[in-house]
Amino acid sequence: MPTAICISLALAATPAYADAQTLSPSLYQAMHWRFIGPMRGGRTVALDGVPSEPNLFYIGAVNGGVWKSDNAGRTWTPIFDGQPTGSIGALAVSPSNPQIVYVGSGEGLQRPDLAVGDGIYKSADGGATWTHLGLRDGRQIASMALDPTNPNRLFVAVLGHPYAPNDERGVYRTLDGGATFTRVLYKNSDVGAFDVALDPHDPNVVYATMWAARQAPWEIGASFEIPGSGIFKSTDGGTTWTQLTAGLPSRIGRAEVAVAPSNSNVVYAYADVKRLADEGGALYRSNDAGAHFTEVNDAPEIAERGDDLVSLAVDPRDPQTVYLTNTTTYRSTDGGKTMIAIKGAPGGDDYHTVWVNPLNPKIVALASDQGATISVDGGITWSSWYNQPTAQMYHVNADDRFPYWVCGGQQESGSACVRSRGDWGMTTERDWRTVGAEEYGYVVPDPLHAGIFFGGKIQKFDDRTSQTQEVSPIVLPSKRYRTVRTEPLAFDHFDRHRLYFGSNVVFATENGGQSWRQISPDLTRPAAPVACAACPLGVFSADDPAHGTHRGVVYALAPSYVHDGTIWAGTDDGLVWITRDGGSHWKKITPPNLGRWNKVSQIDASRVDDKTAFVAVNRFRLDDLRPYVYVTRDGGTTWSLAVDGLPNQPVNAVRQDPVEPNLLYAATENGVYVSFDEGGHWQSLQLDLPHTSVRDIIVHANDAVVATHGRGFWILDDVEPLRELARGGLSGTHLFAPERAYRVRRSTNSDTPLPPEEPAGENPPDGAIIDYALAAPAQHVTIAIYDEAGRLERRYSSDDAKPAPIPNLDKPAYWERAFVAPGTSAGMHRFLWDLHEAAPPSFEQDLPISAVPHDTPRAPEGVLVLPERYTVRLEVDGQRYQRPLTVVMDPRVRASARDIEAQYALAKRLAALMDRSYSQATAAKASGNEKAAEAFEEINGTAALLLDTVDGADAPPTQQAAEAVQMLEATKE
Numbered sequence: 016m017p018t019a020i021c022i023s024l025a026l027a028a029t030p031a032y033a034d035a036q037t038l039s040p041s042l043y044q045a046m047h048w049r050f051i052g053p054m055r056g057g058r059t060v061a062l063d064g065v066p067s068e069p070n071l072f073y074i075g076a077v078n079g080g081v082w083k084s085d086n087a088g089r090t091w092t093p094i095f096d097g098q099p100t101g102s103i104g105a106l107a108v109s110p111s112n113p114q115i116v117y118v119g120s121g122e123g124l125q126r127p128d129l130a131v132g133d134g135i136y137k138s139a140d141g142g143a144t145w146t147h148l149g150l151r152d153g154r155q156i157a158s159m160a161l162d163p164t165n166p167n168r169l170f171v172a173v174l175g176h177p178y179a180p181n182d183e184r185g186v187y188r189t190l191d192g193g194a195t196f197t198r199v200l201y202k203n204s205d206v207g208a209f210d211v212a213l214d215p216h217d218p219n220v221v222y223a224t225m226w227a228a229r230q231a232p233w234e235i236g237a238s239f240e241i242p243g244s245g246i247f248k249s250t251d252g253g254t255t256w257t258q259l260t261a262g263l264p265s266r267i268g269r270a271e272v273a274v275a276p277s278n279s280n281v282v283y284a285y286a287d288v289k290r291l292a293d294e295g296g297a298l299y300r301s302n303d304a305g306a307h308f309t310e311v312n313d314a315p316e317i318a319e320r321g322d323d324l325v326s327l328a329v330d331p332r333d334p335q336t337v338y339l340t341n342t343t344t345y346r347s348t349d350g351g352k353t354m355i356a357i358k359g360a361p362g363g364d365d366y367h368t369v370w371v372n373p374l375n376p377k378i379v380a381l382a383s384d385q386g387a388t389i390s391v392d393g394g395i396t397w398s399s400w401y402n403q404p405t406a407q408m409y410h411v412n413a414d415d416r417f418p419y420w421v422c423g424g425q426q427e428s429g430s431a432c433v434r435s436r437g438d439w440g441m442t443t444e445r446d447w448r449t450v451g452a453e454e455y456g457y458v459v460p461d462p463l464h465a466g467i468f469f470g471g472k473i474q475k476f477d478d479r480t481s482q483t484q485e486v487s488p489i490v491l492p493s494k495r496y497r498t499v500r501t502e503p504l505a506f507d508h509f510d511r512h513r514l515y516f517g518s519n520v521v522f523a524t525e526n527g528g529q530s531w532r533q534i535s536p537d538l539t540r541p542a543a544p545v546a547c548a549a550c551p552l553g554v555f556s557a558d559d560p561a562h563g564t565h566r567g568v569v570y571a572l573a574p575s576y577v578h579d580g581t582i583w584a585g586t587d588d589g590l591v592w593i594t595r596d597g598g599s600h601w602k603k604i605t606p607p608n609l610g611r612w613n614k615v616s617q618i619d620a621s622r623v624d625d626k627t628a629f630v631a632v633n634r635f636r637l638d639d640l641r642p643y644v645y646v647t648r649d650g651g652t653t654w655s656l657a658v659d660g661l662p663n664q665p666v667n668a669v670r671q672d673p674v675e676p677n678l679l680y681a682a683t684e685n686g687v688y689v690s691f692d693e694g695g696h697w698q699s700l701q702l703d704l705p706h707t708s709v710r711d712i713i714v715h716a717n718d719a720v721v722a723t724h725g726r727g728f729w730i731l732d733d734v735e736p737l738r739e740l741a742r743g744g745l746s747g748t749h750l751f752a753p754e755r756a757y758r759v760r761r762s763t764n765s766d767t768p769l770p771p772e773e774p775a776g777e778n779p780p781d782g783a784i785i786d787y788a789l790a791a792p793a794q795h796v797t798i799a800i801y802d803e804a805g806r807l808e809r810r811y812s813s814d815d816a817k818p819a820p821i822p823n824l825d826k827p828a829y830w831e832r833a834f835v836a837p838g839t840s841a842g843m844h845r846f847l848w849d850l851h852e853a854a855p856p857s858f859e860q861d862l863p864i865s866a867v868p869h870d871t872p873r874a875p876e877g878v879l880v881l882p883e884r885y886t887v888r889l890e891v892d893g894q895r896y897q898r899p900l901t902v903v904m905d906p907r908v909r910a911s912a913r914d915i916e917a918q919y920a921l922a923k924r925l926a927a928l929m930d931r932s933y934s935q936a937t938a939a940k941a942s943g944n945e946k947a948a949e950a951f952e953e954i955n956g957t958a959a960l961l962l963d964t965v966d967g968a969d970a971p972p973t974q975q976a977a978e979a980v981q982m983l984e985a986t987k988e
Contacts, residue, residue, distance in 0.1 A: 170211045
């Protein structure tokens, strides 16, 4: 056997970069993003069901990917996470072959907050695998219609770029399953296709709507429109088209069409009308297949969001029964003349899509801003959308409690704060709450008053009373002050009483919003000259009553970490400012290439240098998807563009690591990136995070935390390996420095566990994270942990055998935590020491009631170790590496160190008794003394019960427990 060589990490050769700029992703491949919540759905537009399989549904969240349910919405499974986009606008499942699913990416909407995609995808195996088909530059697929008898024949409505003209718009047709697409309906580069529908009885009859709309780089909450929209019909399978106009307004905007399955002559259309002095919309009906329409309903409740929400569906058996979605979902049984609300709520659920099963009209599915919901009883009851983790979060902040809370505004719903660790072994519905802020905003915790949060523009929330107080400096709308949906909030890092708020000026309060003072002038650009102000709108400028003379707001604030009085500010119209005296004087320091409506989405002040800042600029609203990260190291005198390695995705935020200044993180429109050289080069940190818009990122308590705009909050636990990589990379095998480990109970649930069907987020690893990287595959790897006295506490080996299944287990095996041995392959590995000593031998094993699906250790467990300093020793094929590890007490525990030591000592006695009685029972059996064996087995089982009693909570052992242990130790055969 080779002699083991122990290497002190402090004396090891200085690691070198694997490349001048790029590190191998294998060096951090074992890190893992975990979802924590909230357990609440987000905006969902795409929806389809399978008529012949009434429990099977597919949904597409606008930035959360594709999900599948085979139990009518009781649970949802993501099936699109491996694809490069999560923005979904349309779905089409083949009725003749439900294994064939088409996905159209991009939201397919016109709104101030949206995401675009990259074309059409197809699955031939029910979503197990996907193939990209094309139409990449269409960016927004609003609708698809699939021939019910021929899954190769598909029509696609391509809406196109939301902020600029582009050629790849209109209605496309494929006859070969997506191998090729032909454009069959097109007007020009400013007009896109929105809706497409087939006659259920004759798939050669196709209806489509065209929509001439454009978003502006400034925020108005709606779209600009010009003539060019309309409803069209083809009777030859899309080869030729006729515009339908009889009975419709001369100029319409967004429109939808639905054909009655029981009578193809009955066609419903909703047409939004948008003119400078006339906004509204109405429901129309045709009894002659679209030749003539008659207005049947223009009630304001069905027209209030006609340019954003309306969709139609007709009962498959009764042409008089029609469904219409808006802020509420309505149903009419008299051909649309009267509408009865069947699903909705105060505040507006905001429904986008309705689907009715052609074989069973009692099955109705809805896609809404809150997620998807399904009824199997004709709308009497509905499935929950609190089981779809597709929340659209805007920003992220965290407080300093333990465990820390992660907070932000949630689009469409309000706001949410989620605990980073749940007491039940996972984060559940019990571990998140609303915090009173409006949906678009920041939520920032008060650093001096735990449980106080400020959010939106501005609400103050107190979680002791659950009450919200409006404390905005702008009490009533004012021409003097301007705000948009999202405005920045930030506490000062020196005077922690001081909170900053941005509108077109910067405000400050030192008394929790009871009073404010303005500390800046208007920091935005003056109104543009009318002659060129409308340039970004092009031909749509005629629909802008302000003729482009819009002004911006302060969109980013960054108080300095190193100099009292320094504040950086950025605007959504392309300016950057700095003050060094708390706002008395401001200096414009805009990078030279920043123009009007270059949105400064986020600024991060350096943690170590008052003259260094990182600025993320987003030009998506100028139809520019390229990344822009500007860095200054001289207070804004000069700037450099730091985008090497970033893909063509807008960047929403850049953050410097609070410990290692070379380490930067970037939140982009489609994922997370990392730089190990302060922005010199970027590489992916996506790992297992689903592709979605990442709107913000922070580093808090050694964790990276992101706010995604479609999949809620996610945490990357323990970024110490990234810090070590940024300090110089690695060469050879390496044991990373373990972070401090908290002695926290895995789960404190003492009642029946939550079943696997209940939605839940993931807890951090319940113990000490041990990270190591192997330069090459190894034969043998061991990890040993020693206490302060050098005694072995736990040892793991790559040769450890997987334990046999629990005999006669009386519950499903899916509750048990998977067995993991130290990895031996090249690259990084992450291993968990659960802070327990080895489990004492027991004649009976089981899974405890404090169970978590797929993550429950067997009972009895070993004794929970003391909070103290340990040594981690890694041995790889005879070569040793070691690092110190500190285990600290759960900060919430009030027991003294003496109490915990007494508990540990008593638990150790019980573990020793179990070990001794197990050996004695085994020896007695071997000698044929069954009576003695039974007695020792009983002692072993009783000791296991007592171990759970003594070691089950962080508290001193009771007198009666100690006496019971003493009595058991004195037991003789």
